[in-house]
Amino acid sequence: MNDSAPGADGTPGTARAAGSRRKDVRRNQQTLLDAAAAVFVTSGVEAPVRDIAAEAGVGVGTVYRHFPTRADLVIAVYRHQVDACAEAGPALLAAEVSPHAALDRWVGLFVDFLVTKHGLAAAMQSDDAGFEALHAYFLDRLVPVCAQLLEAAVAAGEIRSDVTAYPLMRGIGNLCIGAETDSRYDARRLVALLVAGLRKD
Amino acid sequence: MNDSAPGADGTPGTARAAGSRRKDVRRNQQTLLDAAAAVFVTSGVEAPVRDIAAEAGVGVGTVYRHFPTRADLVIAVYRHQVDACAEAGPALLAAEVSPHAALDRWVGLFVDFLVTKHGLAAAMQSDDAGFEALHAYFLDRLVPVCAQLLEAAVAAGEIRSDVTAYPLMRGIGNLCIGAETDSRYDARRLVALLVAGLRKD
Amino acid sequence: MNDSAPGADGTPGTARAAGSRRKDVRRNQQTLLDAAAAVFVTSGVEAPVRDIAAEAGVGVGTVYRHFPTRADLVIAVYRHQVDACAEAGPALLAAEVSPHAALDRWVGLFVDFLVTKHGLAAAMQSDDAGFEALHAYFLDRLVPVCAQLLEAAVAAGEIRSDVTAYPLMRGIGNLCIGAETDSRYDARRLVALLVAGLRKD
Amino acid sequence: MNDSAPGADGTPGTARAAGSRRKDVRRNQQTLLDAAAAVFVTSGVEAPVRDIAAEAGVGVGTVYRHFPTRADLVIAVYRHQVDACAEAGPALLAAEVSPHAALDRWVGLFVDFLVTKHGLAAAMQSDDAGFEALHAYFLDRLVPVCAQLLEAAVAAGEIRSDVTAYPLMRGIGNLCIGAETDSRYDARRLVALLVAGLRKD
DNA sequence: CATGAATGAGAGTTCATTCAT
DNA sequence: GATGAATGAACTCTCATTCAT
Numbered sequence: 001m002n003d004s005a006p007g008a009d010g011t012p013g014t015a016r017a018a019g020s021r022r023k024d025v026r027r028n029q030q031t032l033l034d035a036a037a038a039v040f041v042t043s044g045v046e047a048p049v050r051d052i053a054a055e056a057g058v059g060v061g062t063v064y065r066h067f068p069t070r071a072d073l074v075i076a077v078y079r080h081q082v083d084a085c086a087e088a089g090p091a092l093l094a095a096e097v098s099p100h101a102a103l104d105r106w107v108g109l110f111v112d113f114l115v116t117k118h119g120l121a122a123a124m125q126s127d128d129a130g131f132e133a134l135h136a137y138f139l140d141r142l143v144p145v146c147a148q149l150l151e152a153a154v155a156a157g158e159i160r161s162d163v164t165a166y167p168l169m170r171g172i173g174n175l176c177i178g179a180e181t182d183s184r185y186d187a188r189r190l191v192a193l194l195v196a197g198l199r200k201d
Numbered sequence: 202m203n204d205s206a207p208g209a210d211g212t213p214g215t216a217r218a219a220g221s222r223r224k225d226v227r228r229n230q231q232t233l234l235d236a237a238a239a240v241f242v243t244s245g246v247e248a249p250v251r252d253i254a255a256e257a258g259v260g261v262g263t264v265y266r267h268f269p270t271r272a273d274l275v276i277a278v279y280r281h282q283v284d285a286c287a288e289a290g291p292a293l294l295a296a297e298v299s300p301h302a303a304l305d306r307w308v309g310l311f312v313d314f315l316v317t318k319h320g321l322a323a324a325m326q327s328d329d330a331g332f333e334a335l336h337a338y339f340l341d342r343l344v345p346v347c348a349q350l351l352e353a354a355v356a357a358g359e360i361r362s363d364v365t366a367y368p369l370m371r372g373i374g375n376l377c378i379g380a381e382t383d384s385r386y387d388a389r390r391l392v393a394l395l396v397a398g399l400r401k402d
Numbered sequence: 403m404n405d406s407a408p409g410a411d412g413t414p415g416t417a418r419a420a421g422s423r424r425k426d427v428r429r430n431q432q433t434l435l436d437a438a439a440a441v442f443v444t445s446g447v448e449a450p451v452r453d454i455a456a457e458a459g460v461g462v463g464t465v466y467r468h469f470p471t472r473a474d475l476v477i478a479v480y481r482h483q484v485d486a487c488a489e490a491g492p493a494l495l496a497a498e499v500s501p502h503a504a505l506d507r508w509v510g511l512f513v514d515f516l517v518t519k520h521g522l523a524a525a526m527q528s529d530d531a532g533f534e535a536l537h538a539y540f541l542d543r544l545v546p547v548c549a550q551l552l553e554a555a556v557a558a559g560e561i562r563s564d565v566t567a568y569p570l571m572r573g574i575g576n577l578c579i580g581a582e583t584d585s586r587y588d589a590r591r592l593v594a595l596l597v598a599g600l601r602k603d
Numbered sequence: 604m605n606d607s608a609p610g611a612d613g614t615p616g617t618a619r620a621a622g623s624r625r626k627d628v629r630r631n632q633q634t635l636l637d638a639a640a641a642v643f644v645t646s647g648v649e650a651p652v653r654d655i656a657a658e659a660g661v662g663v664g665t666v667y668r669h670f671p672t673r674a675d676l677v678i679a680v681y682r683h684q685v686d687a688c689a690e691a692g693p694a695l696l697a698a699e700v701s702p703h704a705a706l707d708r709w710v711g712l713f714v715d716f717l718v719t720k721h722g723l724a725a726a727m728q729s730d731d732a733g734f735e736a737l738h739a740y741f742l743d744r745l746v747p748v749c750a751q752l753l754e755a756a757v758a759a760g761e762i763r764s765d766v767t768a769y770p771l772m773r774g775i776g777n778l779c780i781g782a783e784t785d786s787r788y789d790a791r792r793l794v795a796l797l798v799a800g801l802r803k804d
Numbered sequence: 805c806a807t808g809a810a811t812g813a814g815a816g817t818t819c820a821t822t823c824a825t
Numbered sequence: 826g827a828t829g830a831a832t833g834a835a836c837t838c839t840c841a842t843t844c845a846t
Contacts, residue, residue: 524725524728524780527725527780527781528725528781529781529784565792565796568787568788569787569788569789569792569793570793572781572785572788573778573788573790573793573796576777576778576779576780576781577774577777577778578777579725579728579777579780580728580730580773580777583730584773586769586770587769587770587773587774588770589774591766591770592770592771592774592797594800595766595774595797595800595801596793596796596797596800597800598799598800599795599796599797599798599799599800599801600796
């Protein structure tokens with residue numbers, strides 16, 4: 001993360017001008033992220049850059065300056081939620097009665113996140129070069145957590161030992177595609193089945 | 202299907218000219234289908250119409266004449282394989298030792314088909330209006346078969362009774378997205394897990 | 403439906419084949435003219451050739467064979483009515499109480515014809531090269547009649563002598579453009595004003 | 604009008620950059636209008652957007668940015684002249700010896716304008732949806748003026764009282780169609796006859 | 805830094821016209 | 826003669842991305 005704690009720069013005195021400019025920039029970034037999030041909800045993550053700029057009330061150039069590629073923008077928009085999800089893994093492992101239960105709940109968290117993000121799941125799997133970084137970010141952040149949960153469940157003898165975290169995460173992601181627009185399709189349900197299928201015997 | 206029973210117009214004499222013309226046209230259609238199939242492999246089913254025309258060595262107008270809609274073309278390209286898949290369902294049910302085994306093998310057939318069609322799985326789930334007919338065709342053809350297999354397995358007490366064919370098919374389709382371009386991702390495996398997850402207990 | 407009643411031509415003896423063919427052709431032409439007239443009514447004289455062929459139940463090639471240019475077709479469709487209009491001129495001159503009255507009624511005839519032909523007036527003035535022949539046909543046929551009426555009216559001292567038939571006919575044609583689709587616009591009325599404007603004093 | 608009072612943003616300093624940009628843009632708009640006017644003269648108002656872009660030395664996108672609709676462009680090109688014509692109405696009414704004379708001269712102004720605009724008169728009557736706005740603009744602007752002149756002439760007892768402005772304007776517009784390409788056709792003359800035809804007795 | 809105008813490649817689609825059968 | 830498949834030019838419109846101000 002490049003700018004946590006928005007108001008935390010206690011730079012006093014001299015650097016005022018620079019400081020306020022930096023503050024402006026930061027404000028701009030946030031505006032942009034909010035705008036992007038809003039547009040993503042209605043038009044999906046492939047929405048025209050211009051729409052996002054318009055929603056934010058800035059020029060397209062500003063979008064490009066802050067987020068050179070679309071992936072950068074998408075990552076930034078969802079970073080907090082992805083991070084929160086990643087951090088929830090170990091916590092669940094500690095709190096739940098069994099590693100498999102923890103895995104199930106953690107996966108549920110991820111699905112709840114994805115299912116509400118119009119087009120995100122699809123973008124994540126897109127072979128479009130522009131989304132490579134997005135794909136990578138999600139995996140970098142979540143695969144290790146998933147691996148940890150998987151290992152614990154294997155160690156506890158609850159699940160088969162021949163499934164690795166990467167394909168599992170991609171599978172879960174895939175199952176979430178299109179869930180937001182088809183009421184007859186329940187991604188949560190199917191993911192639960194998939195996770196159930198991991199069980200030994 | 203418009204070309205069943207190739208030799209059915211055995212009319213000699215009069216219909217010769219028309220017949221041979223029709224033969225040419227049919228050949229052309231096939232050329233087009235082959236070209237489309239080839240382009241779909243490399244560029245996905247959303248490839249520009251112009252590319253397909255070029256691959257087939259015809260003008261764009263010819264593509265539009267035969268397949269007014271992109272969905273028409275995609276359906277035509279895959280119709281035989283979808284039909285074969287649909288027909289395999291009852292056969293497997295008769296041949297396999299148990300309904301669940303039949304379901305598993307049938308699903309495997311579908312996955313083998315999908316996984317080799319670049320972008321097809323993705324297109325099938327696309328909310329793009331142009332692909333609606335495609336979506337519909339696949340579902341019309343395969344959901345009933347899947348439902349039949351599911352029912353049999355439920356009747357045999359092998360699987361839970363709370364899963365319906367439509368979401369299952371969509372889930373399977375989703376799991377196949379992107380499988381052709383990522384060697385670390387094994388769609389067959391995940392689908393097998395999903396089907397395993399249907400088991401009672 | 404391109405060769406109904408194959409043997410219906412009562413041509414006796416030798417010339418049967420040629421005779422029946424010629425009759426067929428003629429029938430085809432008439433079918434085509436009827437079809438064209440029908441399509442012109444609904445889609446205007448610039449309707450796609452394919453639409454006309456379809457309406458007639460023939461191939462586009464047949465249309466082109468009989469009417470190499472669109473103008474040929476349009477002329478053929480309206481020839482009878484144009485001729486009838488042309489012939490009405492001298493008759494009216496003989497029947498009416500004054501040459502100006504005859505002119506007025508004759509012009510009314512022409513307007514009644516044009517106003518019911520969707521797009522014809524516009525096509526006639528179009529500088530599109532494809533319509534040149536159409537333009538020419540109408541003028542060749544009608545300008546002399548108009549000139550005759552004009553001369554008689556001038557000779558009778560009813561109208562000014564400085565208006566010639568050609569621009570008058572074009573003006574009348576122009577006034578009819580778009581009349582069929584705009585209920586607030588009454589071409590007959592305006593043409594009557596124009597003709598009234600010819601009056602001396 | 605969007606550019607009245609050119610120097611009205613007298614903001615010094617800060618707004619300079621934006622100001623000069625705006626000036627460029629304005630210049631560009633003008634270039635575009637000039638180019639469009641030129642192309643309209645040679646190819647008519649239905650000329651391909653690309654041709655206009657090429658004439659202006661800009662990309663097609665630029666044309667669409669400034670004038671989303673063809674009608675917008677056409678209106679912009681002719682706005683000044685239409686406005687000038689509209690404004691001339693009352694002035695003529697004040698200056699001429701009689702309302703009918705004013706009407707005659709005003710109509711002459713309009714004809715002089717239309718007759719030099721290749722295809723404009725035709726486009727104005729076109730039932731093409733893309734030209735609806737154009738049609739509307741002309742009528743909105745000119746019909747009231749015409750109505751005013753008409754009323755005055757009626758009040759003065761010079762013309763018949765049963766002709767309204769709308770059909771009269773349309774008729775005049777129609778009479779101008781094709782005038783620019785046919786030396787044997789004198790639209791001014793015919794329009795004058797039409798206006799003469801309005802006279803009482 | 806911000807702006808948003810400009811660019812232009814790219815995709816879709818329609819039809820007049822030709823010509824092999 | 827009739828057919829209608831094929832051709833491909835022509836047009837429209839959209840957006841990602843750059844860059845002068």
